[in-house]
Amino acid sequence: MKKLIKSTLLVAASLWSVATLAAGPTVPLDKAKIDLHDKASLQRGAQLFMNYCLGCHSMQYQRYNRTFKDLEIPEDLGMENLQFSGEKVGDLITNAMDSTDASKWFGTPAPDLTLVARVRGADWIYTYLRSFYADESRPFGVNNAVFPNVGMPHVLEELQGIPRQTTEQRLVDGEMKDVYVGIKTDGSGMLTTEEYDKAVNDLTNFLVYTGEPMMLEQRRIGWYVFGFLIVFLVFSVLLKREFFKDVK
Structure with missing residues (x-):
């Protein structure tokens, strides 16, 4: 129990230090x-x-x-x-x-x-x-x-x-x-x-x-990824409709 309390206090102190540093300037x-x-x-x-x-x-x-x-x-x-x-x-x-x-x-x-x-x-x-x-x-x-x-x-x-x-x-x-x-x-x-x-x-x-x-390159590639996902979504919906068109 003492070890648990000690560990908890150490973690709390560490989090408090991080929070203080992250608080930023006034x-x-x-x-x-x-x-x-x-x-x-x-x-x-x-x-x-x-x-x-x-x-x-x-x-x-x-x-x-x-x-x-x-x-x-x-x-x-x-x-x-x-x-x-x-x-x-x-x-x-x-x-x-x-x-x-x-x-x-x-x-x-x-x-x-x-x-x-x-x-x-x-x-x-x-x-x-x-x-x-x-x-x-x-x-x-x-x-x-x-x-x-x-x-x-x-x-x-x-x-x-x-x-x-x-x-x-x-x-x-x-x-x-x-x-x-x-x-x-x-x-x-x-x-x-x-x-x-x-x-x-x-x-x-x-x-x-x-x-x-690489930020600009990442953004450029990201737009291609979004475009691919949109096209993939369209084909997925059409394929689903084709597979389940006879299911009642």
Whole structure:
């Protein structure tokens, strides 16, 4: 009985941990505009990832040549502009940072991002990358509204500028309080707010593609399967009628 109770408590604790992690952020998520048919968006997203993310985060379940082929990037052009570590075109996309160094600098190794869109969802990624704000109390001087006390720097800051939390005085429970209403930048970035949002959407689009590169092909095959099932159903009904036409 004691063993049964102990096992039950362990299972309950595990489920509670999973439920807590799955509960997601308290900040409402913005909708990402995902379009895997938009090759230009995917190419821009790949360029952003290779230039700003790959230094720390790997994509070790995706290969360069597969990415170039799916995104319609000529191999020679892709290797010249999107490959910086001397790997071959058929190699997996790995980062240059040693995991030991990452643990020392960031407290934990930077996670692989091949499947991040399947784990977190496109809306989470899109909102997360637009939710950094200046916080001098943090080691890298930034925090994140979606992922509080995040351990990574704001690598896209040169594009966005310095983002800061904005609040408004609102009546809450009978008292005037500062309420978080969003994040605004100081305008020092290379992109405007609209351009930055579009760039983040392109990067999110690319991460959705890498999470399931066969998605478009699966959908295409799926329509053929549905068509076959409909035709098969018609013939099955006609065959049934023929077999049972003399049965009273």
